[in-house]
Amino acid sequence: MTMPKEDTDMMRALQGMEGNSSVRLQAVLAIGTTPDPRFVDKLIERSAIEPDFYVRDMLTWALTRHPASITVPKLIDELRSERAQARSQALHTLSKIGDQQAWPAITRALLTDADDEVARSAWRAAVVLVPEGEDPELAEVLATQLGRGERETQLSLSRALIALGEASMPTLRAAMTDRDPRVRQHAIATERLLRNPDAGFEFAIEEAKRIVVLGTNSQEG
Template identity: 35%
Template sequence: MNLTQSLVTAPVARKGVAQLDEALDRLAHADRDARQAAALNVGEIADPAAAPGLVARLWSEPDPFVRETLSWAITRVAAAATPLLLEALTSARAATLDRALHVLSKIADPATVDAMIPLADDADPHVAAKARWALARIGDPRAIPAFVAHLGVGDDTTRNGVTRDLASFAARAVPALVDALTSDKTHVRSHAAEALCFMGPGAEGATDVLSGALDDPDGEVRVSAAMALFDLRTPRAHAALTRRTKTADRRVRAIADRAARRPGGP
């Protein structure tokens, strides 16, 4: 039995401080409100010695509101809890992975990113999505390739999540998305253009490649590129787009016409 498994099954250990002992004991109370109050109390005490008990209770707590309070309490003893949370990332239990990732995202320590990145490609789509969400919240650019690897992959929900996550990196994700826009795979180019469109002004560094994408053989790529240029509102983006007011693609033409008629230019 490894440390994580023992934490899941063990009772909360007493720490020898009366107030903390009482609060840790009440984390196992049958009444939800009592557990909630206990989690708040342990968080307020913020004694690193409580970390094993808090993390153990996180795995077994059935109530989502109490779990969220436990998550907060764990962030109050982050240095002591982080090794336990990282060990939990080796669990085969999806719920454990989800909860560990959730708390690690709140702690937001860049030193945890390398351990989290492999889970962005987990076989369980919920775990993978949670890992990507957590990595985006931490915001360390080392995670960007893990998101780019999922361009064009999965259903609409998965794609939308990857789009939002990549956009959260703003200009730091632009070089990787520019490379993806030159992919020989249509679904990758289309999703890269969509992410740049969602990014708004942060995509300015992609202006040239977005301008070139207005001639992409795929219509969805062309439209996403046009919308990204429209949202940039820079002179270069405006010039590239308004040159397409006569293009054969009616959707791109409509976006170009809107740009040309926009009051005040870019």
Template identity: 60%
Template structure:
């Protein structure tokens, strides 16, 4: 039984303090102590923590714990109704790199929430088993054309990281009847071939997408 003098009890309370600097120090201390008894408090805090730097420290603290302790808790978070809980769990799983997480990560690639999907794409690239790259490329290809420029860049980078496995998917997408999909595929192929190039739509593709948007407004 923990008491108020127990360091873990103090850290749990500090993780929900009003002051972000107090929460940051608590996450840092939790990671330094690497107490498996803190796993639930750390995972729960990830779901609601508003400060980016604190969230990053929470992930670091979780990565300091044994994977067999953290991974089951993080996988359970992927079923949460809270988007941030899913997103942060995916982010942390990508850092831990335990292959046991792959099936549930793969099941989140089409999450309706953009930030969760973005985290899923990044985690999938980190965790994809050897030999499954083509299947992952096909799943990611189904998301081409989704979202704004930043989201499309995230997906483009994920597909580009798969390199040759992504080529058939991108080639097929350049013949899509949807101009957004074609433009996205073309931009992704450019950064696949030249990672230092800018992720931009071609002038022709940009005009097609703009025209499509204008038509949608008129309707």
């Protein structure tokens, strides 16, 4: 008995997702070009383990091509995964889909996740999905992460706070007097960037360092 062409194509695409990175990329591209709800579980499953950045990006694109009513609930389920990449990719994809039904799933635990990639993905998703009026509360949670990690992580957090605009200002001003110099430095740099987006993160950080040092010296003097 001959297998229908649709099923043959599906089998070929699924097999392709197990090949080398180039083959995987082409397979996911094909799936995204002709969306089929039967692929959604496999796309999400692959997102959790895919090592290649470009393939992961294509997986996200392919998922956005499917109905949000199908993908969003399954992606929300992934947020409870023990695998950090599964949580991170699910958050990234939810941010690209932009369906606010996912907002309640962006918990404080995710926004403060111990894994930097998960936390960064959560920050990006949160500023996209936050409902009107809840920006200040989100800014307060994000501000608890000021001073965290290396430059890349700090830049991601600054961008998230800047995306919230004026809603971030009260928490940033409070953090600018924090006992921890790293928190003060990061808050000052973010506030500078919020007021002057063209300054650049490196310049803002260096300026913030000088302000923190001078502030400490003046207090000591």
